[in-house]
Amino acid sequence: MALSGLPAENREFSPYTGYTRDHWEAVADALLCAAWRWATPGGALLDLPGPPSASGVRSDGLEGYARTFLAAAFRIAGGGGKDPHGWLDRYAQGLTAGTRTPGRDDAESWPLIRDLHVHGQPMVESASVALGLRLTRPWLWDRLDGPAQDRAEQWLRGALRHVPAPNNWYLFPFTVAGFLESVGRGDAETDRARRRGLDLLEQWYRGQGWYADGDGRAFDHYNGWALHLYPVLDAHLAEAEGTAADRDQPHGSRLREHLGSHSLLFGADGAPMYFGRSLTYRFAAAAAVGLGAVTGHTPLSRGTSRRLLSGSLRYFLDRGAVDDAGLLGLGWHGAHAATLQRYSGPASPYWASKAFVCLLAPAADPLWTATEQAAPCERRDRVLALPAPCLLVQSTRADGLVRLHNHGSDHVGPHEAESAAHEDPLYARHAYSTRTGPTAYGNSPDNHLAVVVAGVRSARRRIHPLGAGHGDGWGWAASWHRPVFPGGTPLVPGLRVDSVTVARGRHELRVHRVQGAPEQARVEQTGWAAGPGDAVRSALHPLHGWQTQDEVRAPAGTAFTPWALVPRLTGGAPGTGPETGPRAAGPGLYASLALLTADPDPAPLAEAVAHVRAQTDGIEVRWADDGSLTRVTFEPVGVEHLPGPRAGPATAPEPPGTG
DSSP states (O other): OOOSSOOOOOTTTOTTTOOOHHHHHHHHHHHHHHHGGGBOTTSSOBOOSSOOOTTOHHHHHHHHHHHHHHHHHHHHHHTTTOOTTOHHHHHHHHHHHHHHSTTOSSSSOOOOOOOTTTTOHHHHHHHHHHHHHHHTGGGTGGGSOHHHHHHHHHHHGGGGSSOOOSSGGGHHHHHHHHHHHHTTOOOHHHHHHHHHHHHHHHHHEEETTEEOSSSSOOOSTHIIIIIIHHHHHHHHHHHHHTOOTTOOOTHHHHHHHHHHHHGGGBOTTSOBOOOSSOGGGGGGGGHHHHHHHHHSOOSSOHHHHHHHHHHHHHHHHTTTSBOTTSOBOSBSSSBOGGGOOTTOOTTGGGGGGGGGGGGGSOTTSHHHHSOOOOOGGGTSOEEEEETTTTEEEEEETTTTEEEEEESSOOOOOTTOOOOGGGOOHHHHSSEEESSOOOOOBTBOOSSOEEEEETTEEOBOOSEEEEEEEEOSSEEEEEEEEOOBOSSSOSBOTTOEEEEEEEEETTEEEEEEEEESOOTTOEEEEEOOOBOTTOSSEEEEEEEESOOEEEEEEETTOOSSOSSEEEEEEEEESTTOOTTTOSOOOSOEEEEEEEEEEOOSSOOOGGGTEEEEEEETTEEEEEETTTOOEEEEEETTEEEEEEOOTTSOSOOOOOOTTOO
């Protein structure tokens, strides 16, 4: 259900969403009010209804306290300390009760902060507690007595003394240390935690405003709601506290650059890109947009920023993210098990509180007084290549759809083996969008190139980027992967798939080179998953190398539809065909044209291409609309797009690794 009791829409200043700052405050208050109905008598734990996470019920209760505290802190700090509902009194009482005897098995005590592998989730929540205390210091922390402050500090220091996960978790002790230093309780221990966090950020920064979440190649929403948020907000608060002289870091300029691409990952309906883990945090995906507006580290106008922020918030409120009890449930729109991870518990969705960082901009700020302006995807068709993470963004103005072609993000740690048993649909697919989700594990995978050996389909795990680039109205990205198989022999020696995606308008040219496939293997390409009656339509058309075409069912559906159909192409292994049968041969080349559109009557895909010519090391495709030519090569990997007789001026083709 949508939250009740919200202010009336204001279409004068907010022509796209109708939402104002008053709506944001009202939503925060409504979410807090509903969550606090499940608090323990002392207010230390908010035990929201639902199945427990892998960390257990007590940790989940702390999560309920900490994550809702963050929403209250942004709401009250942005209002200059005004607290009409008395939230801070409740959080002060809960802090005192939770830290009085931490680790004890009673009604109120918080779990101790320990290493990652010993129920380490409280370390995550310590950052929200510390940030909430820092934001509300004059009205909460400074009013606690000395012993209560000492006990809270002692509990928080557990985050500085234990081992985090090898990723964004290192920013949790960084944030705790920042708070302790801000209240005069810093020392060598806090300094080490801060330096360690900043040093790791430097190692994980890959360029173009994108961080990897750890030492591998995980590029996802953690960029916005963690890797940018914590250091930039820390510097912003330090400046307000007058202690920013020694914190001159590059994080603000990186956030600005990140928002140049991140802002394109929201559809015209307000939906963020459905890609990566922890998607049950929902409108937290807009936190970086709000942070940029608050700190000034943004390329976006304030009207565009608010349109993205309020569009994302309203998108979820209008689609069942809040249940009948007024709680944020586990899922995407409503409940959706495939969106979740083992660490997801009843209070996990309240990391969405990070979006309320926008309330740090006071009511008179242009973020709230400027008229909403169109989102980037609503202005013109865009194709944007991001060589650093090796992602390709494709948006179409007519239907407000945004697609993300993934040739660089895999969430496989450098220490991990490539196991098909751990395939993650939230990273493994070649493409994602703001209107479709990947099919669930165990169903036929969407947007996937599989080599099928003895009836077993391969999985895509570790992704090796090969480059990305773009020109005027077109772009490309490429990668290779080693297909792995569940059960039996996990690898076929010498088997490799090179993949190139070329985006142009609403069309996607998908080209694959398969090397080392065994005899009697076959190759499958699937397209976008869409439900019957959906507003979006999916199509897949063979161009070269494919023999049959059909649709497969995905009964578990996606986050957007309870049941889905997936278009599929099937071809023989390299060197096979209906005349010759299976035999050993060299590399096989497969090309297709894919489409995802909300156009109710799209032109057949077969009409989009005038001519296809396969070559020894690639393929040429001539487009029917203007006669332009796209040439894809594999030795070396590259893409050229040459204008036709009816096209405009040529744009220089870009080599791998350029933007």
